[in-house]
Amino acid sequence: MSRWQPLIITQRWLKGASRDILKTRSGAMIDHFIPSQGREEEIPLERYLDPMPGNVVSRYIEAYSHPGGMVLDPFCQTAVVIEEAVRKGRSALAAHFSPLNVLIARATLRLPPPEEIDAATTRLGDAPKLGASLREHITQLYATSCHRCRNPVVADHFAWDRERGLPVEKGYRCPHCEAQGDFPVDESDLETLAKIEERGVHYWYLLDRLASPGEEGRELAQSLLELYTPRNLYALVNLSMKVEALFSGSPILETLQLILLICLDTCRKLEGEGRARLRPPRSFRERNVWHAFEEAYLQLRALSSKSRLSGNVPPPTEAIVKRSIRGLASSLERESLELVITAPPPLDRPFWALSYLWTGWLLGKEETAVFKPFLRPRSLDWSWYQRGTAAAMRALTRLLRPEGRIVFILERGGLRQAERLVLAGAEVGLQLEGLFLQPCEPSTSVLLRKERASSYRLSLVKNRPPKKPPSAPRLASRMRRSALEACRKLLRERGDPLLFEWLHAAILKRWSEEDLLRQATLLEGVSLAQFAAEQMEETLKESLEEFIPLDERGEIREDEKADWNSSLWWLKEAPPPSPLGDRVEKVTCQLLQEVKGFQKVREEVYSLFPGLLTPDPGLVEEVLHSYGQGSPEAWRLRLPEAVREEMIALLLRLGEHLGFQAWAGARLPRHADVAWQEGETSYLFLIRQKVSLRDLCRWVEEGPKARHLILIPDERASLLRLRLESSPLIRKRLTESDWDFIKFGHLRSVAAQEEVDRHDLKKIVGLLPPIESAEAQLPLFP
Template identity: 25%
Template sequence: MDFQPYIPGMKPADPGPLSRFLPPLEEGVISAWLSTQPFGAVHSGPGTWLLDPFGFSPRLVLEAARSGTRVLVTANNPITRFLLEMFANPPPESEFIAALADLGAVKKGDERLAGHLQSLYLTKCEKCNQQIYANAFLWRKGEDAPYARIYECKHCGDSGEHPATEEDIERAKKIAETDALHRTRAFEKVVALNDEDRFYAEEAIQYYLPRPLYVITTIVNRLDSLNLSAERKRALTALVLIACDAGNTIWAHPAERPRPKQLSTPSQFREHNVWMALERGLTLWSETGSTVPCEAWPKKIPESGGICIYEGRLKDLAQLVKKEIPISAVIGSVPRPNQAFWTLSALWAGWLWGKEAVEPYKVALRRRRYDWAWNATALHSAFNHLNDLLPDGIPFFALLPEPEPSFLTSAFTAANAAGFSLVNVALRTEHDPVQVTWKSGKKEKPQTADAALLQNSIQEYLASRGEPASYLHVHTAGLIALAEANTLKQPEHEFDETLRKTNALFESALKNDERFVHYSTGENVETGMWGSSTSPRSGSAQNESLSDQVEVAIVTFLQKNQHAIYLEVEDELNPRFTGLLTPSKGLIYAVLNSYAEKESGGWKLRAEDLSSARRNELNNIFTLIEAIGKRLEYKTRRDDKTLTWFENGKPVRSFYVMASALLGRALETTAPDTILVIPGGRAALAAYKLQRDPALAAQLKTRRVVKYRLLRAILEVPILTRDSFEEQIASDPVEKSTGQMMMF
């Protein structure tokens, strides 16, 4: 495989509505891919048609359309379809403000609806005793009243979390007395009373407490009765969708699961003030960007770019596309199971648009658990339909967010079995989406999986990396080899059996090969890191560790490009370290912070790290070590980067003086008892490398590393003996200088 660079993007300034359920993707990735060779030169431009077969990421589709292409999207989920329509053509901010005002002005008895619903969240400030609105109440699972509230008092400025008062508890219990009525109304908007799926709807609605459910049903019941323009109704519907999400019980407190996948109530959770959530929605929706032409199939969109939404499944679209739309490429965020979002989407669709909107998506209510075999089966069906409608050789640029080994195995197996050939895989860290390129083609007869093939591919990858890797990286290297050999799916096996056999093959391949070293406290192959015992570090550049190679590359770049911004550094590195060798942002920042300083948004080498200054400093350190040796009555001799103390003609102590943190190179080119001498500014970078490389950390346990500043301090000691020297150099370990770099 000819590995291509990882395409970096930028985290969105505002994640937007329902972001906890949507793929966490960086902006700029898809537009960058569309402009790359060879795709950009051949396919992109006005009139180009792209296909997103999943419709899982509205932002990705929007970015592609804004790049000047036409995007056909299949969107079976009514909520993601609505999000896409709203992002593409958001109403003006004035319409959101007016819609909320119209809703708030509706009468509930003698009260305005806004005042009535806000009064449900009244509490007393603990400091000034004024009546205020709580931002949220905190609950413990299974209890019938909140134990705490969160507020910001506008009268005295008091804020934060405080115990619930008796009035808070009584108010919550009083609201619960009429809960059965509102709960019945809520599920009747989703399914009919005699519907066989009634039980599933009732079960899903259990994830709403009485107060937020009352607020939501009260608002939803007013939606149709309000005399609003179509544009204002869209705006109000969008705000109510925010409220629907804010009202459920899957908001953990503290937020230990910020991106829930299963519909389950945490042991402690937050009950948001739903009216405040509506008000916050004004900001979320008014920052969605410029308008893009967006139409429902089969309406036309301009050649200059836009979005065409097919409200259905890919298999229903296949024959239509084959005849009418020449697809140049496929793009998309590959979906991973999310029972929480899919179930809630069915509920919300019913509340917002009625039972008819739920009908095509009702299966989401029934299914409670999704495993990776189910995911592989569903993806295989989609890939099959996709391959049927495409000519051979059409590229599919896919993003796999929140990657984990089972997700990758599921997706790679499904694509391989459907006839898609693997072209490229680029992986940065387990926190970043994996970027995969497939090409459509004919299905080939699968081959039998070979443990030796898997072992050799992993060994080759670890040798190229020069340091241990996470299991995700190792697993991906193996998957690539199995996919290229067409051994991922056996025709006689269902997907559950196929995935079990693949996972077992990985486990036996790693555990039964002495070339692999497992750096972990547990037996599970997915824990810790994996390294190679047969590819020791060498002084040659091609065998150096990835972290050392990245350090050299960044410093070389900064020497030639003073005041470079971070993106320029990344653009320099990623084409040099492609595929599974993509350096993490943490490593890049660790090197930048060690050698450079930020000035007006750009990075420039520190004055002391310019080549001429470092050469002078190295000479000064050699002179200093020589002076210490003479005070201790040793003879000294310098040989390139090493200075040795002698006594009676025999070497007593050697010092290897470095200007860098290239510890791997130093360990391979020096004797075991040599002291490594580094600048203090390299200590945090060295500690970062020890954290990411357990093999390096193990080697360094028997070695001593000292900093320039310690040797300077030793030279100033009035009374220095050989014994006190040994005590001094053991007093300042590298680990003490990790600082804030560990956060990256």
């Protein structure tokens, strides 16, 4: 074992121990999507990272490793694998080639007590700087005057115009006259800014920490420093230099570096722009660096307080190391790991550029070497990503026990990233065992986006070498037949039009089950990714004979050049509708009578929909809120109101008051409870506690030509909105057939008014009626 390995052991680990210590794992094999339970605390730099949820990691560790077994996270973004492994009685190691990831994971794993963070930041703020404290020196960089009372104030931010290269507004709250907001800058503000030397000693000091004169990366480093205004660059460099001078070698250094890292992110010109690009927006905010430092300090202080209130003793930070995959492979024993679980790095060149900048800034030039391959002019494309991932998997596979697994958890992953992970696994002899998916947002709300995020859970296992493949044409034909059947089966099982992500996942899963991907890896002179993409493309072209592409309104797309990714897919000869959401709603209501607790019911529901039958995002939670009540620990079924007779009486009285002939009883069409009639115009009302989309389609099919309004409990409206948002065909059918909804509560409020006319009534029609929205709707009642 290497010199650092003994430090990572959290349970007894015997070199060369028998693989037969335990034959049965702690948990059953995972056959369904496990959703995140979320978390209250914010992880530093979370918008760039894809941290794994603790409850998901815990379930996979329990299912796929033994007590005392070894678990590895080779691309750690947080310490979650370490924490969950220790709770489950496993040994664990977390690593990453990026010094920043290691810093985030180590610093958040074992934060000092709040009082130690307080003392360190106070000492830093009180440190001398040019005849004042560092706190005062940095704060005065943002000194200005109130436009109203002219008293001195400190700006929280300045708004800049990129083209002019100057601030145009300043934001502050005046403690003297209470003026608050953004106001034009004045000459004194520009004079203060002009006093800061753009290329002062601080600038060259930082540039040399990134690259020496003439060294590769010097030009890139200079362009990255342009992401900061001269004032913020000066303030941040002075902060980081003072931290290094005062706390070098101190146990609290990593905590202060993490605070600085948060400031480096929030105080750049791109603050709020996400991770899409490095070019600053046309207008941006220049934050007060000391205010940003205080916010970051309070964030970590709160994390420390919460960690200590939990009563858990954190594992040693030595369990998190800076190591490349190659370094791990040379340091760990062969076949020593039971489980590798990780969130793989994204293909995100802008973030790697920022990581290079921030690593050199905080840790020095030597630590930036690992980022050089990501920053060279060559394009980082998906082929490059697959090659790198395959190399990493090949090394990790040698560390896995024969029954071991590699699990990838993507909380905001993309279709292409998931595909390349599966293909890379096939290239190194790993077979896809589990593929579970849930889009991050409902289908129609993201349909037209070029980049859509989904949560993926991928598990891969070692497998025997594949049989000799047939010829390329025969294998291609088999893959297309297999893909078509996988899509057909999934569409029938889910019972709703689907995003391409679902069909893509079904195809990959079927190809893996039939060992077609690994056979394709043996074809000479053939790129696996290109070959798989060609078969998928041909499958979708052939599928147009029995599938139809739809837009977000449920209209058939006639454009032959339409992007497969921008369509919803459905069957031309569809069976009677049986949407998966109806089954989810029914099962959830049943479990609310048997299982107590919001999270327990939620977990049970997901476990009953295996494979690619994952409920739509937010659906289970919406059903629980619609039908349940109580505290989260004692969530239970809400008893329905006995309102049928009340609603009938209100409708009869209201209809007559508005001049309609109103009646209830035997003369009504099937399914209707109350009717209003005026000449050739008729309105039919249905009173329902719950409405399944299957029943709704049947009612529309069987109902006479008339305006139909369904009365529903108030708490059911949000659920129905979500259901219909994901069902454009049913939504379109309702609109064309003149069906809509009214909430019980709104009908009561209108009926209680002394003066009511038809204009008042039209305000309450709809799942989001005009009475709740500023948007006007067309008149319903003439």
